[in-house]
Amino acid sequence: MFVNSASTFVADTLRGLVASTDDIAWHADPGFLTRREPLASGRVALLSGGGSGHEPMHAGFIGSGMLTAVCPGLVFTSPNALQVHEASKAINVGGGVLHIVKNYTGDVMNFRIARELLQEDGIEADFVLVDDDVATERTDGDGPGRRGTAATVVVEKICGAAAERGDSLPSITALGRRVAGGARSMAVALRPCTLPGSSEPSFDLPDGEIELGIGIHGERGTQRVPTMPAQEIVAALTQPVIDSLELERGDKVIAFVNGLGATHPMELHLLYGELAEFLSDKGIEVARPLVGSLVTALNMGGASITLVRVDDEMLELWDAPTDAPAWPNVTASGQSELGERAGFGPSFTPTENGSSRDRFVSGWVAAWVERVLAEEPALTDLDRRAGDGDFGTNMVAALEQLDLASIRETYSAQTIFEAVSEAYLGHAGGTSGALFGIWFRQFYRSLETVDLASITAAARGGLDSITEVGGASVGDNTMVDAIAPAVDALEAATDLVEGLRAAAQAGEAGAQSTQDMLARLGRASYVGDAARGVVDPGALVMAWFFSAASDCVVQ
Numbered sequence: 001m002f003v004n005s006a007s008t009f010v011a012d013t014l015r016g017l018v019a020s021t022d023d024i025a026w027h028a029d030p031g032f033l034t035r036r037e038p039l040a041s042g043r044v045a046l047l048s049g050g051g052s053g054h055e056p057m058h059a060g061f062i063g064s065g066m067l068t069a070v071c072p073g074l075v076f077t078s079p080n081a082l083q084v085h086e087a088s089k090a091i092n093v094g095g096g097v098l099h100i101v102k103n104y105t106g107d108v109m110n111f112r113i114a115r116e117l118l119q120e121d122g123i124e125a126d127f128v129l130v131d132d133d134v135a136t137e138r139t140d141g142d143g144p145g146r147r148g149t150a151a152t153v154v155v156e157k158i159c160g161a162a163a164e165r166g167d168s169l170p171s172i173t174a175l176g177r178r179v180a181g182g183a184r185s186m187a188v189a190l191r192p193c194t195l196p197g198s199s200e201p202s203f204d205l206p207d208g209e210i211e212l213g214i215g216i217h218g219e220r221g222t223q224r225v226p227t228m229p230a231q232e233i234v235a236a237l238t239q240p241v242i243d244s245l246e247l248e249r250g251d252k253v254i255a256f257v258n259g260l261g262a263t264h265p266m267e268l269h270l271l272y273g274e275l276a277e278f279l280s281d282k283g284i285e286v287a288r289p290l291v292g293s294l295v296t297a298l299n300m301g302g303a304s305i306t307l308v309r310v311d312d313e314m315l316e317l318w319d320a321p322t323d324a325p326a327w328p329n330v331t332a333s334g335q336s337e338l339g340e341r342a343g344f345g346p347s348f349t350p351t352e353n354g355s356s357r358d359r360f361v362s363g364w365v366a367a368w369v370e371r372v373l374a375e376e377p378a379l380t381d382l383d384r385r386a387g388d389g390d391f392g393t394n395m396v397a398a399l400e401q402l403d404l405a406s407i408r409e410t411y412s413a414q415t416i417f418e419a420v421s422e423a424y425l426g427h428a429g430g431t432s433g434a435l436f437g438i439w440f441r442q443f444y445r446s447l448e449t450v451d452l453a454s455i456t457a458a459a460r461g462g463l464d465s466i467t468e469v470g471g472a473s474v475g476d477n478t479m480v481d482a483i484a485p486a487v488d489a490l491e492a493a494t495d496l497v498e499g500l501r502a503a504a505q506a507g508e509a510g511a512q513s514t515q516d517m518l519a520r521l522g523r524a525s526y527v528g529d530a531a532r533g534v535v536d537p538g539a540l541v542m543a544w545f546f547s548a549a550s551d552c553v554v555q
Contacts, residue, residue, distance in 0.1 A: 001299060006197025010052045010074055017059055021325050024062050030080070030426055032087035033059055034069040044163045044172055045069065045091040048100040048156055049084065050107055051076040051390075051430070053193075054216055057153055057295045060326025066160035067100075067324070073429035074397055075195055075298070076217040076390050078106035080429045080437075084114035088125060096124035096169035100155055100176065102148025103131035104217075106431035109469055113434065126169055128176035130155055132185040132306065134244045135213030135222045149216050150258045150295040150306045151183035154318075157327070161317035175313075182309035184241040185258075188233055189214040189221060191301030193261065195389060202300075202389055212236060216260070216297045216304075218389060230267075234274040237305045242282065245309060249283030254318065256306040259293030263303050268292065271303055279307075288318055292328060358450050360552055361413040365420065368548035369399050369407075372541055379537045386534040391432060395541065398428035398436070413450050417443035431470070432538060435479065438465045452499050455549075456490040459503075463487050474510075477517035479538035482510040486546045497553050504543070504550035511539040 004012055014033070018026045025036045032049075039045055048058045049071030058070040068091045071079035088097045097118070101111045111127060118125045132151035136143070159176040167175070189211040192201040195218065202218030205211060210228070211221030228236075247253070257272040259265075272291045279286055287310055295304070310318070372379070372395050380392030401423040407416050417440050425437035439462040446458035463483050472478040474485075485506035493499025514536040 001194065001196060003196050006195075009196040010072060013052070013055070014059070014072065023064075023323065024059070024325075027087075027090065030082045030086050032069055032071045032079075032083050032090070033062060034087065034091055035062055035064075039068060039091070039093045039095075042094045043166065044095040044169045045088075045093065045097045046100065046156070046160055046163055046172075047071065047084070047088055047091065047097055048152070049073070049079045049087075050102050050104070051078055051217065053195075053298045054295050056326030058156070060294075061153060061156050061160075061324045063322055063324030063327070065164045065320055065322030065324065066156055066327065068163075073106075074390070074393060077394055077397075077428070077430035077433070078104060078110050080425050080427070080433050081110040081113035081117070082426050083429075084111050085117045088114060088118055088123065089121065092123050096126070098159065098163070098169060098172055098176065099125060099127040100152065100159065101127050101129050102152055103129055103145055104147060104431075105144055105470065106429065106434060107148070109431060109434045110429070113469075124169060126173045128155055128159065128173060128180055130180045130183070132180070132183045133215070134184050134186050134240045135215070137244060146184075147215055149187065150185045150256060150304045151180065151308060153294050154183060154254060154256065154290075154306065154308050155179050157322070158314055158317045160322060160324075161320035164320065164322075175317075179308065179314060182245065183306060184244045185256075185304050185306040186212075186237040186241055187214050187216070187221075187258075187260065187302060187304035188212050188237060189260065189297075189300055189302035190227075191262065193218050193298040193300035195298065198389070200384070202384065211302075214297075214300075214302065216295060218297060218300070230270055231274045234271055234278055234305065238275060238278055238307070241305060241307050242284070245307060247282075247284050247307070247309065250285070252285045252287040252310050252315075253279070254288045254290060254306075254308040254310055255279060255286045256290040256308070258290075258295050258304045258306065260300040260302040260304065261293060261296035262299045262301040263293065265292075268303060271305070275305060287315055290328075294326065358413040361416055361447075361450055362408050362411070363552040364549045365416050366404050366408050367552060368545050369402060369404060369420075371544055371548065373399055375544075379541070382534055382537040382540070386536070390430065391537045394428040394430050394432045398423040398433065401427050413447050414444050417441075417447060435466050435470055435538075438462070438469060439483075441465075452490070452493060452496040455496070456487070456493075456499070459483070459487045459490055475517060477514045477536050477539075479536065479542045481514050481517070481536065482507045482539035482542040482546075485510040486542070500546065500550040500553050504547040507543040507546040511535055511543040514539050 045068040047069045051073045053075045061067050069087045071083040073079040099111045115125045130148035130152045131146040133147035133149045137146050162172045192203050194201050203220045213222030259268050376392040383391035421440035424433050442462035443458040472480045486503040489502035489506040490499045
């Protein structure tokens, strides 16, 4: 993989994207892309986004007839709520803003928080949730549900055309939900991907085997089988899609064969030929074909198959023109200016001068931050074994923004926690960015004095916020498994030193208990039993948080 630095990989790629296109502008703080020319007054603006690594989705689909703006996260990590909020404000021209969101916990959570902020601003916003991956479909309704994958670009195209012709926000939202409701996908990997800066693939796949039901974030599949001919692979991917959609003879579909990043166009056309024959045998009409690598998983060798049930209105919108640079048959003039190198994310400006600095909180948070940064490789390895391997990177992306010298010597207790919260909300992205951000925001809001009652109230408020937004409870193999027992210990204590010591012990025990759990939420839930025996890294980091408090509290 071509890389200058793993830490600047996304920013470097965005620099090249903007330089090679006519109608895409980059807004570095807090980090989003828009069309250079604003929409006509009263039009609906379309915003999508997600973790980088899926290019050309989403950034390549900015243009007339498709998206107005995109919020890119770090690799395989959702954008944060501040990005989505600011991008939505920037593109709103009075018709409202539609968010097109893939069904991943971090994406859903951060876009939801952004819409709440937009509501406070008086800006109308709605969303379409894309959840097409039948590999994670469950009949019991438990878990996060189907992941959002390749059908996203179909929703973006059809909704974008509807917005271009001047439809209203309620109308486009209803249309997008109808498209998403009739879309299903399933994917296969012949070779896993490797993240920038990593020497290890996202999962181990022996020669002679393939993974059915993989995700687009480097996750393992739901079934590992011996290599088989392309014809059989197409059947294995397509039949579950047909079954989920309950397609029958005479139904019309868009049939999309998508490459995952390292699959040659010849292979994709081979797969499409098999798909067309498979559908023809079942009497299902291909109303429109689409073949190409539009929704990738970095350099994964593999492909996905998407079917979308369509009607005449959808086909009319599908055929409408767009100048989005990555949509088939669209090219750029190549006359764009090469911009300066730049990263993205907001900077933190302290709201207090630190005159009431508290040495205990300074030492506590600084020690915790230093430990998390030092343990990044171990955290990444844990997440690679149980999820998609981005947790350690997210921790570093947030915590390296902090000025540890100011935390130790200048900031007050509340300002310390405000800085940590802003670092997570503005730089980490993903589920962890949102959850850690709201956790520390409760400490910022509650810690007017540094005593047992205030710390306990802050921890309880943080736990309640996390469970409300994320939906997790004890036993779901998440950070809650460390936080909840620690909060119980604080609430049972009568002395600060005793309470923090008990909280540290309870948090550590809670984190270790996740080794034996089967994840119900988050990306670890997608790999099932493969995550057993692995401590949840989020729970571990929260256990360290309470341990640092216990170690630093004045006796």
